[in-house]
Amino acid sequence: xxxxxxxLIAVLALLVVTTLVFAQPATDPSAPSGHASxxxxxxxxxxxxxxxxxxxxxxTFGGQSFFRDNNLWVYNAGFAExxxxxxxxxxxxxxxxxxxxxxxxxxxxxxxGMGGAAENCMDSYRCMTDVYIxxxxxxxxxxxxxxxxxxxxxxxxxWLRTPQERTYRSKPPEGVIANRVIDSGIRPFADPxxxxxxxxxxxxxxxxxxxxxxxxxxxxxxxxxxxxxxTMLTLDYNCxxxxxxxxVVTFGLDVREEIVSPLIKRFHEFQLPxxxxxxxxxxxxxxxxxxxxxxxxxxGRPKGD
Numbered sequence: 001x002x003x004x005x006x007x008l009i010a011v012l013a014l015l016v017v018t019t020l021v022f023a024q025p026a027t028d029p030s031a032p033s034g035h036a037s038x039x040x041x042x043x044x045x046x047x048x049x050x051x052x053x054x055x056x057x058x059x060t061f062g063g064q065s066f067f068r069d070n071n072l073w074v075y076n077a078g079f080a081e082x083x084x085x086x087x088x089x090x091x092x093x094x095x096x097x098x099x100x101x102x103x104x105x106x107x108x109x110x111x112x113g114m115g116g117a118a119e120n121c122m123d124s125y126r127c128m129t130d131v132y133i134x135x136x137x138x139x140x141x142x143x144x145x146x147x148x149x150x151x152x153x154x155x156x157x158x159w160l161r162t163p164q165e166r167t168y169r170s171k172p173p174e175g176v177i178a179n180r181v182i183d184s185g186i187r188p189f190a191d192p193x194x195x196x197x198x199x200x201x202x203x204x205x206x207x208x209x210x211x212x213x214x215x216x217x218x219x220x221x222x223x224x225x226x227x228x229x230x231t232m233l234t235l236d237y238n239c240x241x242x243x244x245x246x247x248v249v250t251f252g253l254d255v256r257e258e259i260v261s262p263l264i265k266r267f268h269e270f271q272l273p274x275x276x277x278x279x280x281x282x283x284x285x286x287x288x289x290x291x292x293x294x295x296x297x298x299x300g301r302p303k304g305d
Contacts, residue, residue: 054084071130072283074276075099079132082228093248096270098230099132102280104239104287107154115298126153127239127284128220131251131270132230140231140253141198141267142224143173143190150221150234151186172197181258185218185236189253191265196255198267200235204242204249204277211263217251239288241281249277 052058059069073089079098080090094100107124114120133140151170172178172187177196189198201214221234235251242249253268 052084056084056086071101071103072276072279073099073101074273075132091273091275093273093275094271095248096138096251096268097131097133100272100276101130102276102283103128104283109154117298120298125239125287126236127280129235129237129280131233131235132226133233133268133270134229135224135231136229138268141189141192143176143192143197144188146188147225148221148223149186149188153220179256179258182216185220186222187219188222189267191255191267194255194265196264198253198255198265200233200251201254201256201259202237202249202251203246204237204272205240207243212260214252214254216259239284241284242277244281246277247274248272 058066073085074091074094075085075089076092076094076098077090079085080087105126105128107126109124110121111124112118112121114122169183170185170187171183172190175195176187176190177194178187179197179199182197182199185199187197187199190196191198200217200219202217203209203214206213206215215237218236219233220236222232224231226232248271250269250271252263252266254266255264256262257264
């Protein structure tokens with residue numbers, strides 16, 4: 001059934017009015033007339049809900065439309081108190097950071113030609129983790145005065161370039177001795193003494209223990225003093241599930257000559273608790289199973305079907 005635009009607008013208007021009517025609080029007929037609620041009270045309550053300084057109130061439906069947070073959070077008690085976060089997200093196993101927020105982001109483009117047919121397409125996505133660091137506790141070795149930076153992963157210019165031209169290559173700040181292998185992500189950190197570059201590494205999806213069991217973590221964005229004096233770093237480590245045998249996942253801001261090379265110096269370390277990592281794995285695994293099921297369904301299908 002197709003609705004004429006004017007009828008569609010009327011339907012949407014009716015839906016909005018219905019939502020607001022049913023969002024009105026019930027009136028107590030026994031209440032004294034002098035204490036009757038103001039007719040503007042429901043509207044005021046709805047506005048206060050979406051503009052509250054508490055996260056839990058902004059994320060609670062109060063009769064007015066709102067954007068629902070798609071992040072998976074973990075944080076300490078102080079962070080929860082500051083921002084009005086639910087106590088369910090507090091985990092004492094979180095160490096070295098105030099909070100972390102994980103999400104799967106759609107990239108707005110599709111991978112097509114699956115199974116040999118142009119119309120067989122899959123959505124592309126990436127897995128991002130924001131970490132919030134209090135640099136009053138854990139100062140970071142910045143090699144730049146720039147307060148914020150971000151890598152634009154996707155924009156229209158990529159369709160105007162060849163694959164070789166659109167491959168992103170990054171450099172550390174001037175005067176910094178670069179890691180011999182790393183050439184991607186933002187690279188704003190360095191040892192102030194040796195001038196050697198420092199990058200984040202993690203042991204989530206590798207086996208074994210020790211200095212060499214760490215993978216490089218792409219830093220795709222940062223903003224210093226983003227809120228409440230905290231620094232936010234946005235990290236990407238390829239949507240890979242963490243090793244289930246690890247009780248925690250450790251990240252290090254390390255100086256290394258290459259990716260798989262001995263640790264020279266570690267400036268900061270933080271850990272994500274197992275409960276949080278398990279929830280991250282659930283999300284990434286569910287997405288992977290959906291893609292795997294789609295690809296499996298293409299096997300043996302005649303082209304063009």
